[in-house]
Amino acid sequence: MTGLAMAAALIAAPSFAAPAADAPDPAADLKAFQKYFKDKFPKVKFEDFVNGPYSMDEGLYRQWKEKEEFPPYEFALDLGKELMAKPFKNGKTLADCFPNKGIGVRQDYPYFDTQQGQVVTLELAVNQCLEANGEQPFSYVKDEMAAVTAYMAFTSRGKPFDVRIPDDPRALAAYENGKRYFYTRRGQLNFSCATCHVQSPGERIRAEVLAPALGILNAMPIYRSEWSGMGTTSRRFTSCNSQVRGVPLKPQDEDYRDLEYYLSYVSNGLPISGPGARP
Amino acid sequence: MASSIRVRATANGDTTEVQALIQHPMDSGFVKNAKGELIPPHFIQQVAIEHAGKPVFVADWGPAVSKDPYLKFAFKGGKAGDELKVSWTDNKGATDQLTTKIQ
Amino acid sequence: MNGSSSDRAALSRRVVLQGIAAIAVAGVAGLRFDITTAFAAANDAYPEDAFKQKTEADAIKALYGRTAQASDKVKLDAPEIAENGAVVPVSVSSSLPDVTSIAILVPANPNTLAAAYRILPGTAAMVANRLKMAKTSNVIAVVEAGGKLYSATKEVKVTVGGCGG
Numbered sequence: 001m002t003g004l005a006m007a008a009a010l011i012a013a014p015s016f017a018a019p020a021a022d023a024p025d026p027a028a029d030l031k032a033f034q035k036y037f038k039d040k041f042p043k044v045k046f047e048d049f050v051n052g053p054y055s056m057d058e059g060l061y062r063q064w065k066e067k068e069e070f071p072p073y074e075f076a077l078d079l080g081k082e083l084m085a086k087p088f089k090n091g092k093t094l095a096d097c098f099p100n101k102g103i104g105v106r107q108d109y110p111y112f113d114t115q116q117g118q119v120v121t122l123e124l125a126v127n128q129c130l131e132a133n134g135e136q137p138f139s140y141v142k143d144e145m146a147a148v149t150a151y152m153a154f155t156s157r158g159k160p161f162d163v164r165i166p167d168d169p170r171a172l173a174a175y176e177n178g179k180r181y182f183y184t185r186r187g188q189l190n191f192s193c194a195t196c197h198v199q200s201p202g203e204r205i206r207a208e209v210l211a212p213a214l215g216i217l218n219a220m221p222i223y224r225s226e227w228s229g230m231g232t233t234s235r236r237f238t239s240c241n242s243q244v245r246g247v248p249l250k251p252q253d254e255d256y257r258d259l260e261y262y263l264s265y266v267s268n269g270l271p272i273s274g275p276g277a278r279p
Numbered sequence: 280m281a282s283s284i285r286v287r288a289t290a291n292g293d294t295t296e297v298q299a300l301i302q303h304p305m306d307s308g309f310v311k312n313a314k315g316e317l318i319p320p321h322f323i324q325q326v327a328i329e330h331a332g333k334p335v336f337v338a339d340w341g342p343a344v345s346k347d348p349y350l351k352f353a354f355k356g357g358k359a360g361d362e363l364k365v366s367w368t369d370n371k372g373a374t375d376q377l378t379t380k381i382q
Numbered sequence: 383m384n385g386s387s388s389d390r391a392a393l394s395r396r397v398v399l400q401g402i403a404a405i406a407v408a409g410v411a412g413l414r415f416d417i418t419t420a421f422a423a424a425n426d427a428y429p430e431d432a433f434k435q436k437t438e439a440d441a442i443k444a445l446y447g448r449t450a451q452a453s454d455k456v457k458l459d460a461p462e463i464a465e466n467g468a469v470v471p472v473s474v475s476s477s478l479p480d481v482t483s484i485a486i487l488v489p490a491n492p493n494t495l496a497a498a499y500r501i502l503p504g505t506a507a508m509v510a511n512r513l514k515m516a517k518t519s520n521v522i523a524v525v526e527a528g529g530k531l532y533s534a535t536k537e538v539k540v541t542v543g544g545c546g547g
Contacts, residue, residue, distance in 0.1 A: 063461050066471040067512070072347050074285055075302045082281075207541030225466035228346045279465040294506065307514065309492060324428050335505050341433040343488060343496035343514045345469045351510035352499070 024176050026165050026265060033266040037214040041202070050218035050273040052211030056202035060209060064277060073150055073223040073275040076230045080151025083144055088133045094148065097129035106149075106156035107272050110261045111164060112171035119174050119257040122149055123232055127252075140251035141238065146221045146230035146275075153220065153274030161218065161272065163265040178262030181255050182213075187246025193259075208279060215267050217260065219276025226279060233260055284377040288363045295357035295381050297328065297336075299350045299365055307342035322370055326350060329364045330357050330381075357381050432495050438487055438522055441494040442531065445485055450524050450531035453478070458523040458534040464515060467540040473510035474534075478527035481507035485526075490519030515540045 037049060041056075048055040054064045084095045084102055095101035099108075109122040120128070126148055127137040138145040165171050185192045193213065196205060201212035221232045231239075234251035237259065241248035249256055283302040288295055301323065308320030326338040335354045357363070359381055366376035432444035442450055457475045464470040474484050484507065485498040496513045507525065515521075518539045525532045 059461055059463055060465050063465045063471055066473075066510075067349075067469070069351075070285070070287065070298045070300045070349055072300070072349075072469070074300055075347065078281055225469040228468050305514075307492075309516075335502050337500040337502070338509075338511075339429055339433075339498040339500070341493060341495055341497065343491050343493070345512040345514055349510070349512045351473070351508075353506040353508055354502075355504045355506070 024172050026172070026175055029179070030266045030268060034214060034269075036198070037201075037212050041212070046269075047271050049212055049215035049267075050270050050276075052216060052219060052276075052278060053202075053209040056211070057209045060279065067277055071223070071277055073221075073230060073277060076147045076150040076221075076223070076275060077154055079144070080147035080149070080154075083148050084151060088130075088135050090133055092133055094126065094129055097125070097132070098152075102152050103155045104159065106152045106274070107159040107162050109163075110257060110264055112166055112168065112174060112261070114166060114168055114171070117170055118254065119178075119261045121233070121252065121257050121260050122152060123234055124252050124257065140232060141235035142227075142229060142231050145234075146232050149221045149232055150230065150275035153272055156272040157274070158271050161264055161268045161270055163261065163268055165265065174258045175262055175265060177255065178258035178260070181259045182262055187241065187244035189244040189246075191244040193240070213263065213266075215270045217263050218267060218270050219273045219278070221274060222276045222278045224278045230275070282377045283375045284365050284367070286363065286365055286377060286379045288357070288379060288381040290357055290359045290361075290381050293355050294353050295330070295355075295361075295363075296353045297351065297363065299326070299328075301326070301348050301350075301367060301375075303346070303348060303367075303369065305342060305344055305346045305348055309342075320370060323348065323367045324370050326365065326367045328352075328366075330354065331361050332364075429495075429498060432498070433493055435494050436492075438489045438494055438520075441487055442485070442524055445495065445498055446483070446524070446526060446531055448531055450533040452534065453525075453532035454534075456523055456525045456532050456534035458521065458536050460521050460536050460538050462537075463539045463541065467515040467517070469512050470515050470521075470538060470540070471510065471512050472521060472523075473508070474523040474525070475506075475508040476525045476527065476532070478507065478525060478532060480528040481525055483524075483526035484509050485524040486511070486513065487522040487524065488513065488515055488519050489522070491516050 038046065044055050054061045085093055087093055099105050106122060109125065110119045113120045123140055123145055126145060130137045138148070165175050182193045185195065196210050197213035197216060201210050203210055217233060221230055222236070223230050234256065237256050238248035238251060285300045287298045303323050304321055305323065306318050306321040308317065310318050312318050320342055322342040322344065323340050326340065327334060328336040336352050338350060340348070361381045362378055363381055364376060364378045366374060368374045429445055432441055435441035435444050455476055455478045459473040460470065472486060474486060481501050483498065483500055486496045487494045488496050491514070497511055499509045501507055515538060518537070520535050521538050522533055522535045
């Protein structure tokens with residue numbers, strides 16, 4: 001009895017550097033992950049975690065609210081809507097590839113495709129659709145891909161993340177791989193994702209206020225002032241790798257997809273807020 | 280091709296508040312591209328807004344206005360259903376305009 | 383600066399403003415908004431020269447031909463620390479009567495004048511926009527009201543420059 005209770009306590013505690021010997025327990029991870037951030041920021045309303053640095057800093061929050069009055073991602077939204085409905089050479093459309101024509105489904109991505117045996121993110125699904133219909137795939141980092149994912153996110157605004165891990169060892173392995181990636185240090189700066197987004201959210205790295213990892217993908221894709229334009233999850237992952245002076249992987253690399261899988265899963269329950277604006 | 284201009288004009292009693300968002304690079308001429316070459320200046324110089332055919336606001340802009348520029352102002356005398364026209368001209372002589380109705 | 387040249391400028395501005403209603407501007411959609419030659423006054427075309435100035439004093443002089451005095455009736459709203467120098471939300475409003483123009487200057491930028499707005503009759507003395515700031519700088523709002531200039535200043539810290547740096 002005591003042994004079990006202790007084991008349960010160990011799993012529930014934020015023992016992020018836990019050795020691989022522990023049996024993977026995503027549900028417990030999720031609870032621990034969310035508890036960690038709620039405890040660290042007791043004044044932040046749960047659903048506000050999706051606003052990243054804006055929920056961590058008053059001055060940033062006000063600037064963000066001013067811009068949200070007429071947000072800079074408006075153009076991407078219009079383009080995205082257009083692209084979803086634009087017929088391919090074979091007469092089909094992007095919308096046809098998605099459940100419910102792509103409306104209100106973003107919160108279900110990524111998912112583990114048991115047939116393909118891999119994690120399918122929204123961006124991957126878009127390009128798989130294009131290729132399956134004989135069309136040129138979009139670049140993963142911006143422009144059309146950002147526009148389409150922006151529109152799809154917009155139609156899911158408010159819906160809570162609902163990422164599933166099916167009862168399939170490969171899915172569990174992908175989840176664990178994503179988690180491993182998240183906590184592994186890399187690059188000249190020797191930072192892991194957790195170094196900034198778990199250890200130091202709300203604090204500054206140089207001049208930027210760090211976002212908490214909880215809810216960090218809910219606002220994707222984002223219009224970043226830094227980019228003066230839109231960028232996708234792929235863009236953020238690759239540029240983040242470069243910023244810690246590591247070698248970025250190719251967009252939608254397996255590790256990135258697994259990372260997105262992990263990060264999305266542990267943010268289950270938080271509302272989709274995309275597309276978003278960021279510094 | 281969709282207009283580069285998005286407008287939200289709302290009448291609130293006697294005052295109409297206008298917000299505009301324009302898609303434009305607003306290149307300052309000070310930024311270099313990936314090859315190290317300066318991207319030439321390309322920015323909106325004037326934005327003019329008319330209510331029912333009468334000018335109500337003119338913006339003179341330099342390249343320090345942000346990309347995809349935003350503008351908000353307000354004027355008296357408009358009401359829901361009235362026409363509002365927003366036009367711009369840039370330093371290359373390009374123009375665009377949008378006519379919309381006040382909500 | 384006082385003197386006949388600025389009085390003439392102020393007078394011609396008023397004439398032009400009254401003339402705007404008379405001019406069939408509606409017919410010139412898409413063209414540059416230069417006022418036609420009948421009412422042409424150098425300071426009502428696009429103020430090209432003002433946009434080239436490198437100091438606050440020179441920009442204000444080029445735009446208005448006189449100097450501004452600080453006033454608490456000019457309200458300037460800008461963040462203390464810009465989230466990013468590329469997109470800094472700045473707004474200006476004033477309770478002064480007879481406002482005809484609002485200008486916003488950023489002296490630490492390569493060229494000081496960021497934007498100038500013509501407040502035509504019936505239009506509120508208010509404007510909100512988003513500006514680029516190359517680095518930490520004062521932001522100065524100048525309001526032309528009743529022929530005189532009033533200003534407000536606020537320092538905005540910029541940690542990531544807005545010019546692509």
